[in-house]
Structure formats: structure tokens, C-alpha cells
Amino acid sequence: MRRVLPAVLFAAALIGLWQLAAELKLINPIFFPSPGRTFGELYMQVTSGRLWQPLGATALRMLYGWLLACGLGIALGAAIGSSRTAREYLEPLLDFLRPLPASAIIPVAILFLGLSPAMSTAVIAFGSLWPVLLAAVHGLKNTEPQLVELCETLEMRRSQVLAKVALPGALPDILSGVRVSLAIALILAVVTEMQASLPGLGQNILLAQRSFRSPELYAGIVVLGIMGFLVNNGLLLAERRLLRWRSAAV
Amino acid sequence: MIAARPVGVSFGSRQVLADVSFDVPSGQFLCIIGPSGCGKTTLLRVLAGLIAPTSGEVTADGKAVRGPARSRAIVFQDYTKALLPWRTVAGNVALGLEACRVAEPQKSRRIEELLSKMGLGHCAGQYPAQLSGGMQQRVQIARALGQDPQLLLMDEPFGALDAITRQGLQDEVARIAAEQKTTVVFITHDLEEAIYLGDQVIVLAAAPGTGAGRIAERITVEIPRPRSQLETREDPRFLAYRHRLFGLLKH
Ligand SMILES: Nc1ncnc2c1ncn2[C@@H]1O[C@H](COP(=O)(O)OP(=O)(O)OP(=O)(O)O)[C@@H](O)[C@H]1O
Numbered sequence: 001m002r003r004v005l006p007a008v009l010f011a012a013a014l015i016g017l018w019q020l021a022a023e024l025k026l027i028n029p030i031f032f033p034s035p036g037r038t039f040g041e042l043y044m045q046v047t048s049g050r051l052w053q054p055l056g057a058t059a060l061r062m063l064y065g066w067l068l069a070c071g072l073g074i075a076l077g078a079a080i081g082s083s084r085t086a087r088e089y090l091e092p093l094l095d096f097l098r099p100l101p102a103s104a105i106i107p108v109a110i111l112f113l114g115l116s117p118a119m120s121t122a123v124i125a126f127g128s129l130w131p132v133l134l135a136a137v138h139g140l141k142n143t144e145p146q147l148v149e150l151c152e153t154l155e156m157r158r159s160q161v162l163a164k165v166a167l168p169g170a171l172p173d174i175l176s177g178v179r180v181s182l183a184i185a186l187i188l189a190v191v192t193e194m195q196a197s198l199p200g201l202g203q204n205i206l207l208a209q210r211s212f213r214s215p216e217l218y219a220g221i222v223v224l225g226i227m228g229f230l231v232n233n234g235l236l237l238a239e240r241r242l243l244r245w246r247s248a249a250v
Numbered sequence: 251m252i253a254a255r256p257v258g259v260s261f262g263s264r265q266v267l268a269d270v271s272f273d274v275p276s277g278q279f280l281c282i283i284g285p286s287g288c289g290k291t292t293l294l295r296v297l298a299g300l301i302a303p304t305s306g307e308v309t310a311d312g313k314a315v316r317g318p319a320r321s322r323a324i325v326f327q328d329y330t331k332a333l334l335p336w337r338t339v340a341g342n343v344a345l346g347l348e349a350c351r352v353a354e355p356q357k358s359r360r361i362e363e364l365l366s367k368m369g370l371g372h373c374a375g376q377y378p379a380q381l382s383g384g385m386q387q388r389v390q391i392a393r394a395l396g397q398d399p400q401l402l403l404m405d406e407p408f409g410a411l412d413a414i415t416r417q418g419l420q421d422e423v424a425r426i427a428a429e430q431k432t433t434v435v436f437i438t439h440d441l442e443e444a445i446y447l448g449d450q451v452i453v454l455a456a457a458p459g460t461g462a463g464r465i466a467e468r469i470t471v472e473i474p475r476p477r478s479q480l481e482t483r484e485d486p487r488f489l490a491y492r493h494r495l496f497g498l499l500k501h
């Protein structure tokens with residue numbers, strides 16, 4: 001409790017400043033509503049239930065793309081990380097594709113898949129693939145050689161080595177990759193909604209901006225912030241549970 | 251019986267072992283001692299089948315060793331990297347049994363048996379990071395015993411432990427090896443440990459010039475078992491062996 005107190009105080013101070021700036025009309029209220037109006041709008045959206053549909057749509061969009069990226073990233077990463085030959089063929093290609101901004105492939109994806117949810121999922125999956133994939137490759141490449149020798153003396157099959165030794169050993173790396181991926185997935189969910197007019201928080205924010213409903217615009221941003229915060233902390237919690245053994249010492 | 255028929259190992263142009271031959275009859279305890287870098291670990295890896303010798307061959311009961319096998323278990327020198335840190339003590343011991351496809355009711359029973367044999371019964375649920383070095387080394391030994399090896403290969407297993415822990419584990423390993431009639435090849439830096447544990451002691455030394463490890467001396471230790479930390483170490487024969495080998499290990 002004591003550890004979150006400073007953060008809460010700081011956030012409250014920022015909101016206070018925001019309120020002050022709005023009251024002094026430092027910026028035109030059409031662009032810059034007060035926190036009172038913003039949170040009032042948010043409260044109304046929650047009580048009227050208007051929030052849930054776009055929130056759910058964006059969350060699902062993010063989740064589908066992210067799950068796809070995780071599945072693909074871990075499977076590909078396991079293949080690449082555990083085989084030197086696969087690494088020699090694929091690593092340079094990955095290094096070429098990795099810095100490609102995911103938003104650059106949106107036009108390509110629209111060309112092939114139209115302004116569809118499938119397009120959005122594909123873009124999210126592509127963009128959020130890299131952190132998991134690279135983390136999995138890195139984690140598996142660094143499997144303790146002595147443990148690999150142990151598996152050999154136990155005559156374990158490759159699949160057993162992967163499941164019992166290599167993947168659990170790479171889990172800390174994979175989990176942090178997975179967390180970065182989720183943040184990217186949320187960003188791309190919003191971006192693709194804006195680009196392709198798919199229903200969700202991203203589209204709502206864009207529509208609010210176009211019709212100068214600034215409290216709604218800001219409320220949307222606040223919701224996205226809260227969502228990102230909760231999701232990240234949820235994953236951190238899961239990580240701590242899965243990696244209990246690391247905190248077991250002391 | 252394990253036999254090395256002049257084994258030589260080179261890494262590139264560097265010769266690490268040259269002309270190493272010995273026999274270890276079944277149930278015997280062979281200790282290999284030698285200065286750092288003379289090729290002890292390399293020899294152990296050849297015996298395990300993890301690397302193929304450049305020349306010569308290793309046979310187990312007359313058959314050439316062509317690769318690693320469950321019948322030859324290793325206890326690694328560096329215990330901090332030899333256990334799965336995400337598995338508990340019981341889970342680590344289970345790994346060997348899983349690889350041997352021991353199914354459930356027997357598996358739990360075997361784990362319990364192995365843990366109590368190594369004095370680990372009370373920490374079955376703990377993670378390796380929660381254990382002392384000596385306890386971690388016990389877990390490695392328990393896991394190795396779980397694969398029911400005919401040959402137990404141990405690479406300076408007690409090198410990093412304090413003297414008291416070390417002596418306790420020496421007696422346990424000697425007792426278990428005798429009980430199960432396991433053949434043991436045990437590498438150590440410590441001359442007294444080698445004589446105390448071994449039926450046979452081989453001294454490896456780097457040949458002048460090439461630096462390749464070769465056998466400098468071998469002795470048969472004729473002190474009856476069970477041996478005792480106090481009396482055996484004061485036995486005149488023990489002291490005579492020690493005298494004979496001591497000079498070879500000076501640098
Ligand atoms: N894979 C390898 N490639 C090249 N050189 C190697 C390899 N493995 C070992 N060597 C070299 O072989 C020599 C013997 O190494 P080894 O590990 O067998 O020594 P050791 O007797 O076990 O030493 P220590 O007592 O320090 O454990 C060393 O000079 C080492 O650098």
C-alpha cells in the first residue's frame with residue numbers, strides 16, 4: 001500500500017493541474033475539456049452501458065491478434081532456437097523483417113483482406129509477433145549446454161527435451177516478450193480500427209475527434225490507458241506465479 | 251566392465267588426451283586425479299559417450315560406446331547448472347524416471363526412496379535455489395541413481411563443498427556404490443579423496459611438450475571396505491599411497 005501511495009499522489013497532482021489549466025482556460029475547452037467533464041462522460045458511458053461494446057470489441061481484437069502472435073512466435077521460436085540449421089537460414093530474414101513498422105504493412109493487408117476484422121487480426125499478429133519470436137529464439141538458444149548433455153545421457157527425445165527443459169528454461173524470456181507483444185497488440189488494435197473503420201475504442205476516439213466531442217475523445221484515451229495498465233499488470237501477476245521458483249531463494 | 255583402449259582426443263590441432271588405457275571391472279570404484287586442464291572432464295565425457303575419441307575406443311561390457319545412454323549416468327562438476335531450477339527437488343529426481351518411462355504408482359515410490367536414501371526427504375518440495383551446495387549435489391546424485399546406471403560418472407562432485415559435508419557425502423557414495431554394485435568413475439582434485447574412495451587410482455598428467463594428458467601412474471588401493479574417515483586416513487597403507495602419488499601432483 002505504502003509503495004503505491006506516491007504514484008497515486010502524483011497522478012492526483014497531475015489531474016489537479018489539468019483541472020486548473022482547464023479552469024483558467026489556458027487552452028480552448030473545445031480541444032481540452034476539464035477532468036470533471038472527461039470523467040463525467042466516462043461515468044455516463046459506464047452507467048448507460050455504452051462503454052462495454054466498443055471496449056469488448058477492441059479487447060477481443062487485441063486478444064485474437066496477440067494469441068496468434070504468441071502461438072506462432074513460440075512455435076517458430078522453438079523451431080529456430082533449437083536448431084542451428086534453422087537459425088542459419090532464418091535469422092538474417094528475421095533481422096530484416098523485424099524493424100519493419102507494422103503500420104507499413106497495413107496497406108498490404110488491406111489490399112489482400114479488405115477493411116475486415118481479418119485484416120486487423122493479421123496486422124496485429126504480424127506486429128506483435130516479433131517480441132515473442134525474438135525472445136523465444138534468444139531463450140532457447142541460451143539453453144544451458146550442460147542440461148542438454150543431461151538430456152542426452154537420459155536418451156530423451158527432442159520433443160521431450162523441448163517440453164521439459166528448453167521451453168521451461170526459456171520461459172522468463174518468453175514471458176517478457178509476451179508482455180511487450182501485448183502492448184503492441186493494443187496499439188495496433190486501435191490503429192487498425194481507425195484505418196479500417198472497425199467498431200471499437202479506436203474508431204470511437206476518431207469519430208469523437210471529428211465531431212469535436214472532446215470529453216468523449218479524452219474519455220476514450222483514459223479507457224485505453226486503464227486497459228493497457230490492467231492488462232500489463234495482469235500479465236506481471238501471471239509471470240510472478242509462473243516463475244515462483246525464481247523468488248524461492250532468499 | 252568398462253575399458254578404454256588407447257583413447258586419444260584432439261580438439262583441432264590441440265591434443266588433450268593421449269594413449270589412455272584402463273579397465274574398470276564391474277562394481278569397481280576408479281578414481282582419476284590430475285592437475286587442472288589435464289583432460290579429466292574430457293575423459294569422462296568420452297566414457298559417457300558425449301564425445302567420440304579421436305583415436306581408440308571405449309567399450310562397456312565388450313560393446314563399443316557410440317553415444318550417451320541411460321545406463322551411464324553423469325554427476326556434473328558444476329551443480330549450479332546441472333539441476334532444473336524450475337523444478338522442485340522431487341521434480342528434478344523425477345526427470346530421470348520420466349525419461350525411463352517409469353509410470354505413476356512406482357514413480358512416486360521411487361522418488362521417495364531415492365530422496366530418503368540421499369537424506370533429502372524433508373526438502374522434496376523445495377527449489378534448488380533454496381538448497382545449500384551439498385544438498386544440490388545430493389539431488390544430482392539421487393537423479394543419477396534414479397536412472398539405474400551400470401556406470402556412474404562423477405566429475406569432481408564434491409569440489410566446491412566444505413570438508414565436513416564432503417566427507418559425509420564420500421561415505422554415502424561409497425556405501426551406495428557398494429550396495430548397488432555400481433561401477434563408478436570418480437574424478438577429483440583431491441589426492442586423499444581419491445585414495446579413500448578408490449579401488450584403483452589413476453593419475454593423469456600433461457605430457458611435457460604436447461601438453462596432452464596421459465596416465466602418469468596407477469595404483470590399486472588394497473584397503474578393505476567399509477573404510478572409515480578416521481582410521482582409514484591414518485592407516486599406514488593410506489599414508490604410503492599418499493606419499494607415492496603426492497610428488498606426481500606437484501606442479
Ligand atoms: N570442446 C573443446 N574444444 C577445445 N578445447 C577443449 C574443449 N574441451 C576441453 N578443451 C581443452 O582441453 C583441455 C582439458 O580440459 P578438461 O576440461 O578435460 O580439463 P580438466 O582436467 O577437467 O580440468 P579441471 O580440473 O579444471 O576441470 C583444456 O586445455 C581445455 O581448454
Ligand SMILES: [Mg+2]
Binds near residue numbers: 290
Ligand atoms: Mg574438469
